[in-house]
Amino acid sequence: MSAAAMNSQTRRERRRRERLVERDAAIPVELYGLKRGTVTALTTCCVLFALFTLAPVVWVIINSTKTQSNIFGSFGFWFASPFEFFHTFANLFRDIDGDGTYANWFLNTVLYSLSGGIGATVLAVLGGYGFARFEFRGSKAFFAIIIAGLLVPITLVAVPLYLAYAKVHLINSVWGMILPSMVVPVGLYLMRTYVELSIPRELIDAARIDGASELRIFLRIALPLMVPGLMTVLLLSVAGTWNNYILPLIIFSNNQLFPVTVGMGLWSQHAGNSGDANLYPLLVLGGLVTIVPMIALFALLQRYWRGGLLLGSVAN
Amino acid sequence: MSAISMEKLSKVYSSGVSALAGLDLEVRDGEFVVLVGPSGCGKTTTLRMVAGLESITSGTVRLGDLVVNDVSPRQRDVAMVFQNYALYPHLTVAENIGFALINKKVPKPDRERRVRSAAAALGLMDLLGRKPGQLSGGQRQRVAMGRAIVREPSVFLMDEPLSNLDAKLRVRMRSEVLRVHKAIGAATLYVTHDQVEAMTMGDRVAVLHDGELQQYATPRELYDRPANLFVAEFIGSPEMNLYEATVTGDELLLGSQRLSLGPARTLLAPYRGRTVIAGIRPEHLELDGGAGAGHAGMATLVADVRVVEELGDEAHVFFSIDATAAGASMLAAAAGEAEAGLLAGATHNGIARTNSRSAVRRGQRVTFRVDTERIHFFDPDTSMAVPRMPR
Structure with missing residues (x-):
């Protein structure tokens, strides 16, 4: 047997054992003071809610395989021939009507989300650490102002935002999209809380005594311990920009700069107005293609959410 | 020369709480000084x-000749062991120990040599590649020590480094810490709330209470000549029995019992006819085996036994006499209501430490022999010790 095969076998064996341990550790619900009936009722509620939430996704998956007439003419939750998925998929990445292509919009979304998300994460990590572990004059007031930003919906500031952007030439500019996407107050708030709870002051004190500069303490000691929090903020801010509709709608009038959200909004208008024969299948499949990267990102970053990073560092 | 000196050192927090009030303390080169006191006394702040x-509210801290009030920790050349170890969890033992050397830009070969020698001194050689999470409590404690000694610092600070270890390991690590101290010879300031640790480890011990220095002396001196009531009660286990007593001529009136004072009467002359607080250490109460009066300073004390605690090598006899205890009420006031209730309900007001082979039973009436020269006297108004005669 090859080493790799043996490795995978031991891994499978370990997982099996872990599952057994989990099963042994499970406590009968009666011990929590719950009745079987209550548990069944609650589980039913959860399942119903899950169905309710997942139904649109299932609908999108099924209908992405249909022609326009079948989308309207056949049962929504089952397939209908002809199977048009690949045909629609090919069309999706072709310039249809000169509005700008889906591929272009998709790349725009990727660019805005990654640069905005990474920028937001860097700012949140730096700011959160600073607010959590340094005391300076006005720190509370500054933090309060940042948190106040959480409460202002973007629709409220749409008009002033447009006027301000027009003044500084950020209308129809990539930066007009990226810069505001880097400001994620909730990310900073999350990071501050995360640092406060997961990076003991003694650890930073110890590094100071050990002669490390503040920058080195941040990079070498604090940052590695902030990874789970950091990944959460990255995911939140990337997803936030990915799904952003209002901001690009305000600042972009050039089709070539649209992200997928606004571009598909445009398609949706056209489909409704002119009854364009083939836009609805594209809209459905376009929506499906848009959510796939987000699901992949969740799956990819999941392994960073693990506990025990501080194991052995400080005694209680 | 002194390695650390503090002058009129004070700390008042922004909340207005004063943690330390005008501390003067000096640690000489190579000396092992223990700061001891109950929690909240200001020792960790110091x-x-x-x-x-x-930050320092007022006063100065000197390391060697240099005033360091405004010097950042990384430039002070002090090493510190933290109460909860504060190891870097994502670095290996070797990286934890070597972290300070990298910061100092020590060349790699030199660094590795020093990490290995520190690890060897602490028995960590086999663990260099492990992470803190894979170590036992005692091993983590050693890594924390290793991180400090590898720097060959001029000053060594330790904040209750043994408090998270179990009792047996703590005793073993005490001698290990001292061995390391002897080997590197750096002036050490060691903080603990455990008076046994203080007494067994310190060259000198500074007793702190409510942010004020009570006494700074050798362990022997603290035990033999406590400067005030607080030190008398704090040092020694079980703690000293303290009673209100009246001085009448040649005798000490303790409740209804009269103890002949012997030579101690000279120093109590100014208190004739007044109340003093008399302190008797539990180990200075001897069960009277009927062996006779002994020398002139020997007196006897009759007591009712309430509880006997057998420890194997010795026994603690909890007794009551009809004198008013001065210590318990003081302690109760300091320890808060919960304990006060407990103490008020207690039926004993004294403890004696005796040979465990003596067949003392609960409810029995016994006679203790006391060497009056070993009784400590305190002024009830000032709480200060009545100066003792040189022996």
């Missing part, structure tokens, strides 16, 4: 101010 981790 240590953190010496380390530079806490």
